[in-house]
């Protein structure tokens with residue numbers, strides 16, 4: 001497979017090279033001009049056909065950051081047949097996401113979105129239009145309301161207790177803790193309890209095997225959705241598909257669909273049973289999970305119900321958008337805390353002062369944990385869950401910062417580079433993890449973006465993350481629980497500075513390897529076993 005990939009790449013390069021020579025012979029101009037022509041923003045020179053595609057490697061966010069350093073805050077690229085821009089500058093980002101939100105709020109129709117998001121029939125990957133509006137409204141009105149978030153607070157407290165117990169069990173058995181595993185379980189359980197009425201990891205679970213399968217499918221899905229697939233930029237690539245990418249998409253599509261269909265069928269069955277037993281009473285919606293709600297909503301064009309495809313697209317979107325983002329953020333936060341023990345101790349001292357050690361931290365404590373909130377902001381600065389948000393696309397020709405962009409321009413807002421922009425954070429120490437840079441006088445430390453757009457963990461404008469309040473609570477609650485409950489040190493006797501910080505690129509950007517650490521209990525034993 002590697003050989004066929006290399007062969008295809010070489011053929012493409014040879015073909016591009018021949019074209020380049022023809023181009024040079026007959027037009028007198030060489031290596032394709034960079035951006036800047038036809039009123040486009042500046043950008044790197046490009047090859048015929050492939051354009052700048054081969055300038056993107058394994059970590060495209062770092063490659064695009066390099067282009068912003070070389071060509072300025074707004075860079076034009078040609079990726080095969082697709083026009084694209086990238087930026088790491090808060091002013092340009094504000095113009096795209098707020099000033100020209102109407103033009104830039106669509107999404108590209110990628111092969112992965114078509115295959116893996118029910119023909120872009122979800123919210124997150126749907127192009128701008130009436131379908132997106134309706135699906136997003138359903139989520140906002142039936143899942144992500146303040147009332148529903150409050151109604152599930154008790155479940156989140158149970159999951160925090162469960163997280164504490166899981167780590168405690170490993171600590172008392174003198175085992176290292178796989179933080180990726182316990183943090184994923186925490187996020188997955190919280191989300192699936194709201195969505196599906198099921199806890200996937202733990203005592204009253206859907207079964208360990210099913211949980212592991214579910215998690216593995218979600219990872220694979222995220223990997224495929226996030227990758228820069230050459231077939232999206234060079235249609236001819238799809239004929240060869242040398243790495244078998246589309247075949248993998250088809251396989252994952254089947255597995256995911258089977259999983260979601262099972263969930264819907266189980267819910268329908270349960271509903272039927274209830275009706276039969278005449279147990280169904282007028283419901284205020286609080287005991288219904290999201291799938292129950294979706295099954296009771298009317299469909300479009302006079303249809304009695306939403307169809308299964310629409311329900312599956314929504315459920316998949318919510319699971320994917322909610323679990324990985326918060327788990328990845330928490331794994332990075334713990335990575336940085338382990339690398340910076342003085343920050344970890346300072347966050348624990350704050351927990352001792354605000355909550356004490358005689359009871360467990362609760363959701364209602366979170367607004368008062370100002371330093372912990374700075375830790376999360378700093379984590380988002382250095383390790384944003386979505387390195388390019390979810391790429392946007394322009395719906396129509398647009399003017400931006402004095403340049404003209406054609407319709408269908410793909411927009412890579414580089415949040416990873418924004419957090420390392422020397423003009424904002426200073427050239428020295430930009431890679432240092434220093435939560436103090438976000439400290440301000442009195443008042444709550446906000447974790448979403450402010451007016452200055454210097455960090456952007458949830459995007460902005462009409463495509464901003466609708467789950468941000470829930471995401472923030474899940475991240476803070478898990479971290480507060482881990483820090484209040486345990487002292488932490490690196491696994492395998494490593495020194496803090498030896499903990500790796502390499503990332504892998506995808507729709508979310510996790511550490512390259514799972515984080516393992518040693519936990520030592522710091523509360524009285526009764527709190528680990530007892531009720532919250």
Ligand code: HEM
Pocket residue numbers: 123124125136139317318321322323325326329385386389390391392457458459460462463464465466467468470471472475
């Ligand atoms: C720490 C946790 C989270 C982070 C960092 C995060 C981040 C993001 C980002 C960066 C985007 C793209 C914004 C854009 O393209 O402009 C997004 C979109 C989205 N997020 Fe989140 N998210 C989190 C949690 C959640 C949760 C808990 C949910 C739902 C339960 C959720 C649902 C969505 C949806 C549906 C979209 C697509 C919005 C649209 O395209 O209209 N997210 N999120």
